[in-house]
Amino acid sequence: MRISGLASGLDTEKMVTDLMNAHRIPLDKITQKKQYLEWQLDDYRTTNRQLFDFSKKTFDTMILSTSFSAKTVNISSPNDVAIRNMGSTSDFSGTIQIHQLAKNATWQSKEGIMFTEKQSENSTLEDLKITGTNITINTIDSNGEMLGELKVINFDPKVDTLKSVLDKINKDTNVNAFYDSHTGKIAMTAKNSGEGNIVVGGDLGGSLNINSATTIEGQNADITINGLRTQRSSNTFQVNGFEFSLKQITAPLGTDGKVIEDAKTVSFSSAPDTNKIFDSVTKFVDEYNKLIEDLNKQIREPKYRDFQPLSAAQKKDMTDKDIEMWEEKAKSGTLRNDSTISSMLTQMRTALMGTVGSDTLKSLGITTSKDYLANGKLVINEEELKKAISDDPNKVHEMFSKDGATVAEQGFARKLRTIVDKTQTSIAQRAGKVGDVNDTFSLGRSLKEMNNQIERFEDRLKMMETRYWKQFSAMETAINRANSQSASLMNAFSNN
DSSP states (O other): OOOOSTTTOOOHHHHHHHHHHHHHHHHHHHHHHHHHHHHHHHHHHHHHHHHHHHHHHHIIIIISGGGTOOEEEEESOTTTEEEEESSOSSOOEEEEEEEEOOBEEEEEESSOOOOOTTOOTTSBTTTTTOOOSEEEEEOBOTTSSBOSSOEEEEOOTTTOBHHHHHHHHHHHSSEEEEEOTTTOOEEEEEEEESSBOOEEESHHHHHTTOSSEEEEOBBOEEEEETTEEEEESSSEEEETTEEEEEOSOSSOBOTTSSBOTTOOOEEEEEEEOHHHHHHHHHHHHHHHHHHHHHHHHHHTOOOOTTOOOOOHHHHHTSOHHHHHHHHHHHSTTTTTTOHHHHHHHHHHHHHHHSOBTTBOGGGGTEEEOSOGGGOSOEEEOHHHHHHHHHHOHHHHHHHHHOOOSSGGGSOHHHHHHHHHHHHHHHHHHHHOOTTOOGGGSHHHHHHHHHHHHHHHHHHHHHHHHHHHHHHHHHHHHHHHHHHHHHHHHHHHHHHO
16 A cells, blocks of 8 residues: 655656656666667667568579570561570571471260250260260370370269360360350360371260261371471470560471472571670669668667667657657667678679689679779779670670689679678677577577576666665654554643
8 A cells, every 4th residue: 555645745757757767877878779770670670671671682683694694686577477585695596498397186076965955065974864974085295296095084974074074175185175056066166286186085075976087187287497307296386495485487398208399597696795794784783783782881870879779758748749859860880890791891892893714794794883882883884895795695694603612713793692692690699580589699699698687677676665664664653653643642741
C-alpha cells in the first residue's frame, strides 16, 4: 500500500519519480547505445543487400557469355527464313535454299461414329455400344523418328467416355486427336513433323473405326545450306549455334528430284551486336559507379555525437517532425570510416587499375575519372569501346569474365565479384543476415548482452522504487502517529 504525503504534506509521488529518473540515467544510456547498434545493424544489412545485388548483376551481365554472344543476323529474304543466334561465339554466314518444308503426319477414320439424341462425347463407351479395352498408337517422336514400339493405352468401357478416350490419347501419345461432330470421324495429327506415319491399332481402335483410315505421311524439310543438300525433321533446327526457322519454299524440286533452274537462294551473315554488348558494359560501369558512390557516402557520413537516440520520455515532449529531424542526425554516421567497406573500395579500385594478361581497361576506352571527388568512378569513351567490341567481342568478354585461381589472374568483373563476395562474408560475420539468431554474429551478441543488462537494471529499479515507497510510507505513518499523539495531548490540556 502506498501513502502519498497525506500526513507530511510532501508530494511523495513526485519525489519518488524524480529519484527514479536520476537512477534511470545509466539505463537510458544503455538503451541509447542499444538503439544505435540496431541502426548500425540495419545499415550493415542494407549494404550487404547492395553488394549481393551488384554481385548478381555482375555475373548476369558480364560473366555469362550470353551478354557477349549477342549477334545481329542479316538475311537477304527474311520472309523465307528466320535466323537467330542461340549462343554461338563465332560468326556464321552463307546461303540456304529451301526445297521442301517439314510436315506432320495426319490421319482420319474412314467411317464416322454418329450419336442418337441421347448420346454425346460424354457418353460412356458401353452406352455407345463400343467394345474393346485398349488402343495402340505409333508415330514420330521429337527426334523425327518412328517410335520403336507401340504406345498402349488401356480403357474401361463402363467408365471412359469418347471424350476421355481422346483426352488420354492427347495426353499420353505423340498425336493430337479430336472428334468431328459433323462427319462423325476421328482425326489425328502427329505432334512432331518429319518422315513417318500414324499407325493405330488395338481392339478398341477397331470398334471406334480408327483402325481403317486415310493417312498422309509426314515429311522432312529438304534444304541446301552452303552447298550441302540435307534434311531435317522439323522446320526449326540449329546449325553452328544458330537457329533456322523455315517459312516457305524458295527452290522447288522438279519431277526428277533436282532443283529447278533459276531457284532462289537466300544469303545470310552474322556479326557481333555491338550495341547490345556496349549496353551490357555500360550497365556494368553504371552499377559499379552507383555502388562506390553510395558506399563512399556512407563511410564519409558525418556523425553527430550531440544527437543521441531519444528515450521514450524525451519523445513525449516532442512533435513528430522534431523527432524525425532529431533521429535523422542521430542515425547519421553509423558506418563512418568502417574499415571493412573502406578496404573493399580500395581493393576494387586497385583491381580495376590492374591488368588482365597484358590488357588494361584503358584499352577498351574505360578510364578512371580525373575528378578526385568522384572517388574512382569509371568513365567510358563510347567510340573506343564500340571499336574494341566490334574488333573482337570474345576478347572483351575474356577481359571481364576470365576465371583464375587468384584475384590477380581473373577478369575485371570477376575480380570485383570476388572482392565483393568476401566483403559480404565479413559483414555477415559482424551483422548477420535476416533470420539469424543473435548468438551467430558479433553485433547480435552485443545486443543480447545489452538486453540482459537492461533486464537486470530494470529489476533493480523496481526493487529500488518499492524500497522508496516503503520508506516514504513508513515516514507518513510515523508522522501520522505523532500527529495523533500531539492532538491527544492538546485535548488533555484543554480539558484541564
